[in-house]
Amino acid sequence: MLSYDVCECGAPLQRVERDTPTPKGTDVVLRVMAAGVCHSDLHIWDGYYDIGGGQKLKLQDRGVKLPLTMGHENVGEVIAVGPEAKGVSVGDVRLIHPWMGCGDCVVCRRGEENLCVKPCSVGIHRGGGFATHLVVPHPRYLFDIGSLSPERAAPLACSGVTAYGALKKVSDTVAEEPVVMIGAGGVGLMALALHKKMGGKGAIVVDIDPAKREAALKAGAAHVIDGAAKDVAEQVRAATGGGSWATIDFVGAGPTVKLGVDTAIKGGKVIVVGLFGGDVVIPTPFFPMKALTVQGSYVGSLNEIAELLDLVNRKGAPDVPVATRPLDQVNAALNDLRDGKIIGRVVVTP
Ligand SMILES: [Zn+2]
Numbered sequence: 581m582l583s584y585d586v587c588e589c590g591a592p593l594q595r596v597e598r599d600t601p602t603p604k605g606t607d608v609v610l611r612v613m614a615a616g617v618c619h620s621d622l623h624i625w626d627g628y629y630d631i632g633g634g635q636k637l638k639l640q641d642r643g644v645k646l647p648l649t650m651g652h653e654n655v656g657e658v659i660a661v662g663p664e665a666k667g668v669s670v671g672d673v674r675l676i677h678p679w680m681g682c683g684d685c686v687v688c689r690r691g692e693e694n695l696c697v698k699p700c701s702v703g704i705h706r707g708g709g710f711a712t713h714l715v716v717p718h719p720r721y722l723f724d725i726g727s728l729s730p731e732r733a734a735p736l737a738c739s740g741v742t743a744y745g746a747l748k749k750v751s752d753t754v755a756e757e758p759v760v761m762i763g764a765g766g767v768g769l770m771a772l773a774l775h776k777k778m779g780g781k782g783a784i785v786v787d788i789d790p791a792k793r794e795a796a797l798k799a800g801a802a803h804v805i806d807g808a809a810k811d812v813a814e815q816v817r818a819a820t821g822g823g824s825w826a827t828i829d830f831v832g833a834g835p836t837v838k839l840g841v842d843t844a845i846k847g848g849k850v851i852v853v854g855l856f857g858g859d860v861v862i863p864t865p866f867f868p869m870k871a872l873t874v875q876g877s878y879v880g881s882l883n884e885i886a887e888l889l890d891l892v893n894r895k896g897a898p899d900v901p902v903a904t905r906p907l908d909q910v911n912a913a914l915n916d917l918r919d920g921k922i923i924g925r926v927v928v929t930p
Pocket residue numbers: 618619620621652738739
């Protein structure tokens with residue numbers, strides 16, 4: 581098998597050849613058909629998250645070891661199954677739920693492996709899809725993609741379930757109140773598409789990039805606002821009729837979280853999804869006085885992946901631009917993503 585690995589933080593991925601693995605126990609070996617390139621790959625590649633004030637949260641201190649094959653949005657065809665792997669056969673095409681935990685704790689047994697304190701995620705803690713093959717430790721992480729193409733299905737594993745998990749946290753108001761979405765990158769556009777399928781009322785999108793605002797309008801946003809405008813907060817208040825009930829921040833920078841908090845109405849929720857980095861000061865009286873909820877949302881659970889695939893198979897694939905590139909161009913794809921040149925999603929195919 582062939583993979584493109586991070587051997588040194590921030591340095592170009594290296595082409596590595598090794599033996600194709602043989603499955604043991606409940607293992608399943610898949611031939612990668614499509615692997616999405618995600619913003620969080622940039623953080624993993626760099627080896628840290630910016631946590632504000634010049635501080636870095638190092639991924640090496642959080643169990644990430646090099647060399648690493650990144651790629652956590654994968655669809656593959658099953659080519660070999662271990663003797664104890666049940667319910668999956670050679671030839672099956674499956675989406676891989678990448679957010680694996682220890683599989684053993686109370687959280688994992690609830691199906692919320694994405695919140696396990698001992699994560700073992702594909703493309704972060706274990707080998708991912710920027711490769712010709714990958715191994716999944718148990719068939720429970722594999723999901724039938726129905727009528728979707730591998731390229732359309734792959735982004736559902738991160739971008740899709742992240743958007744879905746965030747939207748579910750504001751689902752109590754989604755039919756009556758507009759959702760304010762900050763950031764129309766890959767996950768933001770995915771959220772716009774899913775929001776419509778979930779019966780959501782017109783979304784208001786804030787982005788500093790005119791091309792991304794344009795893409796958001798095409799994807800069905802009811803209204804777009806320039807995030808760099810001096811009066812952006814006033815514009816959000818005006819567009820929401822006084823303040824937002826539900827804001828999802830797909831950027832997660834200090835100023836974007838602050839915008840969410842500043843424009844929340846009484847009882848409003850701000851869901852922080854993006855990992856751009858930074859910090860924010862929130863006056864503590866705002867929490868009780870505004871009955872404010874600020875909640876983080878991290879990818880999604882096994883149940884949420886199943887619900888999302890059900891939604892998409894009933895209502896059609898999210899209309900997010902997807903471009904495919906050959907696997908050997910994965911370095912170029914990552915660099916273009918870093919330079920903000922990608923609208924929607926890039927998927928690499930071996
Ligand atoms: Zn991702």
